[in-house]
Each structure stands twice: as C-alpha cells, then as structure tokens.
Amino acid sequence: MTTTTLTAAPAAPLLDRLFKEADAASPASIAAFAKVSAEERTRLMRSKTDYVEFYGQMKDLPLPVSRETGVLLYMLARTCRARTIVEFGTSFGISTLHLAAALRDNGGGRLITTEFEPSKIARARKNLTDGGLVDLVEFREGDALETLSVDLPEAIDLLLLDGAKALYPEILGLVESRLRVGALIVADNADHSPEYVARVRSTANGYLSVPFAEDVELSLRIG
Numbered sequence: 001m002t003t004t005t006l007t008a009a010p011a012a013p014l015l016d017r018l019f020k021e022a023d024a025a026s027p028a029s030i031a032a033f034a035k036v037s038a039e040e041r042t043r044l045m046r047s048k049t050d051y052v053e054f055y056g057q058m059k060d061l062p063l064p065v066s067r068e069t070g071v072l073l074y075m076l077a078r079t080c081r082a083r084t085i086v087e088f089g090t091s092f093g094i095s096t097l098h099l100a101a102a103l104r105d106n107g108g109g110r111l112i113t114t115e116f117e118p119s120k121i122a123r124a125r126k127n128l129t130d131g132g133l134v135d136l137v138e139f140r141e142g143d144a145l146e147t148l149s150v151d152l153p154e155a156i157d158l159l160l161l162d163g164a165k166a167l168y169p170e171i172l173g174l175v176e177s178r179l180r181v182g183a184l185i186v187a188d189n190a191d192h193s194p195e196y197v198a199r200v201r202s203t204a205n206g207y208l209s210v211p212f213a214e215d216v217e218l219s220l221r222i223g
C-alpha cells in the first residue's frame with residue numbers, strides 16, 4: 001500500500017485528534033470574546049494595530065486551517081517540490097504539521113514558522129515532536145513583523161499567510177524578494193485583507209492569483 005508522512009502514523013492520528021479538539025473549541029467559548037459583537041470582531045480582525053489584543057484573547061484556541069486546506073497545503077508543497085517554506089501564524093502547529101510532512105516526503109528542507117504567543121509555540125513544538133517532524137521546523141517566537149524581517153532563506157518555495165489578516169501585505173512585503181519565480185502563496189481568509197487581495201490579483205505586481213476553495217487565496221509568483 002502506498003502511504004505518505006501525512007497519512008501514516010504518527011502524523012495522521014495526531015492530526016485527527018488535534019482537529020477533533022479544535023472542533024470542540026471555538027472563539028465563542030471564550031467568555032470575554034463571546035460578548036464582542038460580530039461587527040467588532042470583524043473590525044478587530046481587520047485592524048493593523050489591535051491584533052495582539054485580539055489574538056491574545058484567543059491564545060488557548062487552536063484556530064486551525066480547515067481539514068481540506070490542510071490537505072491542500074500538503075499537496076501544493078509536494079507539487080512545487082518545496083524545500084523552503086515560511087509560515088505566518090503557527091498557533092498549535094496544525095498547518096505546520098501538514099507542511100512539514102510534505103517537506104519530509106520531498107526529501108527534507110526548512111520550515112520557518114512564527115507566532116507571538118509563547119504558550120502556543122510550546123504546544124506547537126510538542127505537536128511537531130509527537131508528529132516526528134520537529135527537526136524540519138524553526139520556530140520564531142515574536143511578532144512576525146520582526147521575526148520575518150531577518151535571516152530568511154535565499155529562495156522560498158511556499159508561503160502560508162495565516163496570522164493577523166491585516167498584516168498580510170506587510171508580511172508579503174518582507175518575504176517577497178525571496179519568493180522564487182513559481183513560488184506559491186496560500187493566504188487563509190484573505191477576504192479580511194482587501195489590500196492583500198488587490199495586490200496579488202494584479203499581474204503588474206508579479207502574481208497570478210485566484211480565490212480557491214472556501215477560504216483560500218492561492219497565488220503564484222510569476223516575476
């Protein structure tokens with residue numbers, strides 16, 4: 001039988017458990033957050049300044065990509081034979097597990113992931129250890145605006161944007177010069193950053209881009 005790192009133990013049963021735990025936890029389960037109106041939530045999600053407070057309230061929640069987006073990440077990283085990946089927004093490391101599994105099946109590589117909540121970094125490190133993939137991952141603790149402004153690989157094959165939505169243009173700006181032609185960018189819930197969507201949908205800016213699946217903007221670096 002043909003198998004992959006994603007679909008075999010230890011990653012597969014671990015991800016199954018993590019997704020089930022994520023299903024059981026939601027932002028509404030946080031008392032302080034449940035009181036916030038839908039409008040205020042949208043404002044916070046789009047704010048370039050209040051994101052620390054917003055995500056701080058949700059520091060005990062995994063907030064992962066969907067199961068489908070997880071598999072999509074694995075497939076895209078395999079297809080572009082990624083060896084260098086950058087991820088904005090680690091949380092508990094569910095997307096990180098998918099991307100690292102692809103790196104393993106591509107023959108190895110380096111995944112830089114960044115998160116400002118120390119407890120989330122600790123959980124993600126444990127999950128990547130339990131998944132047998134921690135050797136492929138460099139965890140950068142702190143605000144991605146700082147942690148991704150230094151020491152990036154010469155060429156990046158895939159970028160996942162899944163931190164504060166309002167910062168997608170700024171994070172893309174930090175990484176852009178290292179994205180190789182043919183690199184893929186997956187931006188989760190990019191509809192919360194119209195500025196980002198407008199930028200990647202303009203070929204003049206060096207991208208081809210389409211909305212893909214339910215929540216994802218998928219872009220290709222063309223020059």
Ligand SMILES: C[S@@+](CC[C@H](N)C(=O)[O-])C[C@H]1O[C@@H](n2cnc3c(N)ncnc32)[C@H](O)[C@@H]1O
Pocket residue numbers: 051055056062063064065088089090091092093094095096114115116117120142143144145162163164167
């Ligand atoms: C939607 S969750 C990421 C989920 C993760 N990609 C997954 O699928 O498992 C977003 C995470 O980004 C973190 N975050 C938001 N803005 C950040 C920033 N500027 N720098 C570092 N981490 C940030 C939040 O604390 C939160 O844990």
